[in-house]
Amino acid sequence: MDMLDPNTAAASFRMGDARFTAKVKVTPAGLLAIGALVSGILLSTSVLVWTATSVARRRPLASAVLAKR
Numbered sequence: 679m680d681m682l683d684p685n686t687a688a689a690s691f692r693m694g695d696a697r698f699t700a701k702v703k704v705t706p707a708g709l710l711a712i713g714a715l716v717s718g719i720l721l722s723t724s725v726l727v728w729t730a731t732s733v734a735r736r737r738p739l740a741s742a743v744l745a746k747r
Contacts, residue, residue, distance in 0.1 A: 684708075685703070685704050687701070688701045
């Protein structure tokens with residue numbers, strides 16, 4: 679097996695009369711790119727959550743009053 683051979687995966691399922699099939703071929707370089715994209719998404723999500731909860735960390739009493747409304 680050569681290092682540049684693509685990895686393959688296939689999945690299929692049926693619901694009643696409908697049948698769905700998906701096939702994917704990805705090279706090792708593509709897997710690295712996908713990993714980098716997923717890592718970027720997870721890191722940016724953590725930054726968004728940190729920013730969205732910053733008011734609650736800076737002013738816990740005000741956040742508690744707003745939550746009771």
